[in-house]
Amino acid sequence: MRWDTLEEETCSLARTVAVIGDRWTLLILRECFLRVRRFEAFQSSLQITRHLLSERLKKLVRFGILRRVPYSDAPKRYEYILTQKGLDLYPIIMAMVHWGDAHMGDERGRPLLHEHKTCGKLFDPVMVCSECGEALHAKQVHVHAGPARREAGR
Amino acid sequence: MRWDTLEEETCSLARTVAVIGDRWTLLILRECFLRVRRFEAFQSSLQITRHLLSERLKKLVRFGILRRVPYSDAPKRYEYILTQKGLDLYPIIMAMVHWGDAHMGDERGRPLLHEHKTCGKLFDPVMVCSECGEALHAKQVHVHAGPARREAGR
DNA sequence: TTTGACAGTTCTATTTTAGAACTATAGCCT
DNA sequence: AGGCTATAGTTCTAAAATAGAACTGTCAAA
Numbered sequence: 001m002r003w004d005t006l007e008e009e010t011c012s013l014a015r016t017v018a019v020i021g022d023r024w025t026l027l028i029l030r031e032c033f034l035r036v037r038r039f040e041a042f043q044s045s046l047q048i049t050r051h052l053l054s055e056r057l058k059k060l061v062r063f064g065i066l067r068r069v070p071y072s073d074a075p076k077r078y079e080y081i082l083t084q085k086g087l088d089l090y091p092i093i094m095a096m097v098h099w100g101d102a103h104m105g106d107e108r109g110r111p112l113l114h115e116h117k118t119c120g121k122l123f124d125p126v127m128v129c130s131e132c133g134e135a136l137h138a139k140q141v142h143v144h145a146g147p148a149r150r151e152a153g154r
Numbered sequence: 155m156r157w158d159t160l161e162e163e164t165c166s167l168a169r170t171v172a173v174i175g176d177r178w179t180l181l182i183l184r185e186c187f188l189r190v191r192r193f194e195a196f197q198s199s200l201q202i203t204r205h206l207l208s209e210r211l212k213k214l215v216r217f218g219i220l221r222r223v224p225y226s227d228a229p230k231r232y233e234y235i236l237t238q239k240g241l242d243l244y245p246i247i248m249a250m251v252h253w254g255d256a257h258m259g260d261e262r263g264r265p266l267l268h269e270h271k272t273c274g275k276l277f278d279p280v281m282v283c284s285e286c287g288e289a290l291h292a293k294q295v296h297v298h299a300g301p302a303r304r305e306a307g308r
Numbered sequence: 309t310t311t312g313a314c315a316g317t318t319c320t321a322t323t324t325t326a327g328a329a330c331t332a333t334a335g336c337c338t
Numbered sequence: 339a340g341g342c343t344a345t346a347g348t349t350c351t352a353a354a355a356t357a358g359a360a361c362t363g364t365c366a367a368a
Contacts, residue, residue, distance in 0.1 A: 006177070010265045012254030013184045013247065019258070020250075023160070023175040024325095030167045033292055039346050049326055054347060064257075075333040077345065082292075085257050090292040091249040091281040093167065096174075099246060100166025103218075103239050104173070109301035111164045117294045119286035127245040130280045132273035133287070138187055138236075138244040140271045147263035178356095193315050203357055208316060229364040231314065 010152040019063050020089065024048055024056050026096070032066070032086065033093055037079035065089070094125040164306040173217050174243065178202055178210050180250070186220070186240065187247055191233035219243070248279040 007018035020026060024046075031042055043053050057080055060066040065086040068078045094114075101110050101124075116123045127136045161172035174180060178200075185196055197207050211234055214220040219240035222232045248268075255264050255278075270277045281290045 007258070010262075011184070012251045012258065012265055014181065014254075015258035016250040016254035017177050017180050021175075021177040021180055023171050026171050026175055027168065030165070034297065040344080043346095049328090050347070051327090051349080052325065072334095072345090075335090075345075077333095087292050088253060088256065090290070091279075092246065092253060094281060094290065095245040095249045096170040097166045099242060100168075100170035102242065104161070104166065104169035106302070108164075108305045111166055111300050111303040111306075113298040113300045115296040115298060116283045116285060116288070116290070117296055118288055119283060121283075121285040122298075123286075124284040125245075125281050125290055126284045127248060127279050128282050129270045129273060129275075130278040131270060131275040132277075134270070134272055136244070136248065136270070136279055138241050142269040142271055143188065144267040144269060144276075146265050146267045148260070149265040151262045152265075194313080197315095203359090204316070205318080205358090206356065226314090226365095229314075229366090231364095 010148055016092075019059075019065070020092070024052055025060070026093075028053070028056055028060070029065075029086075029089060029093060032080070032082050033090065037081060039080075042080075060086070091125070091127075095127065098125050164302055170246075173213075173219070174246070178206055179214065180247075182207070182210055182214070183219075183240075183243060183247060186234070186236050187244065191235060192231075193234075196234075214240070245279070245281075249281065252279050 007015050009015060009018075020029065027046055027048075028042060031045060036042055036045060039053065039057070042048065042057075043050055046053070048056075057066065057068075061068050061080070063085075064083055066080040067083050069081050071077055071079050097112070113122050114124075115121065128134060129136055161169050163169060163172075174183065181200055181202075182196060185199060190196055190199060193207065193211070196202065196211075197204055200207070202210075211220065211222075215222050215234070217239075218237055220234040221237050223235050225231055225233050251266070267276050268278075269275065282288060283290055
């Protein structure tokens with residue numbers, strides 16, 4: 001499997017991985033959710049090489065995850081803003097943060113705490129079933145072939 | 155930033171990314187959740203090179219995500235089974251599958267459907283606040299420095 | 309005794325990433 | 339006018355990671 005074929009796989013995980021499945025992209029998205037928007041700001045907070053940052057931002061724009069929006073006419077300058085498609089990545093990022101908090105922490109506790117403005121409390125993200133609202137666990141889920149899979153003949 | 159320093163960052167996302175933030179690792183984990191356990195099975199379903207598969211499995215074992223369990227004594231053979239730490243990655247994988255379903259699909263519909271055994275229905279995963287149970291959205295969350303961050307002096 | 313299954317390891321070629329330097333536009337200061 | 343700074347990139351070479359193929363070792367079954 002080569003990477004240019006990954007986004008055409010009949011697997012939603014593979015397609016997601018084709019877009020955000022590398023380390024720099026995930027870290028760039030973290031910065032986006034922390035309200036970072038400009039090239040220099042990404043570069044200095046991540047210490048990513050300018051070359052790769054440029055390349056990754058282009059890719060995220062190409063996939064519709066970021067929009068490149070002008071904020072100055074002369075000289076022409078742009079900032080990168082999450083689209084709705086990009087904002088929808090939030091559960092992925094939060095799930096990763098939560099797993100890191102739970103399993104990769106050290107004695108100093110958590111780096112960040114999250115407050116839910118709606119209820120005013122510090123919270124953890126929990127993944128639940130859309131139908132019954134119960135917390136989801138891998139062993140309670142059964143997988144069926146969907147229409148795309150059947151059409152692909154597997 | 156080099157990758158060997160990534161897991162020591164004061165950021166839970168970075169630490170998670172250090173472990174599972176590459177494309178093959180995520181695809182290997184998908185197979186694990188689909189009950190694949192053996193070297194040859196991973197290799198043939200993913201078409202990953204044997205070299206990389208070997209290297210990634212070792213890394214996942216080293217981080218306590220998979221356990222290498224003997225299933226035959228002569229010849230010695232092992233299979234790779236998710237630990238609890240590994241099972242806890244489920245929300246990340248499901249969030250990625252769900253985003254792919256929503257944003258990277260084609261006209262053929264979904265590759266896989268998920269049934270929640272507990273309630274018997276086909277479901278989507280939803281991320282909610284642990285405190286109030288409401289669905290989470292990026293714009294409703296405020297971030298505070300936690301103890302580890304303050305100790306790191308930022 | 310030969311073949312095949314399984315779980316890797318080893319080798320070279322190609323691709324990707326790191327790190328540093330360079331380019332371009334324009335405002336501001338003297 | 340001339341030089342300095344800020345911003346947003348591009349270009350170059352060296353180092354690291356990945357792809358692809360071949361090879362190793364153990365044992366069972368034919």
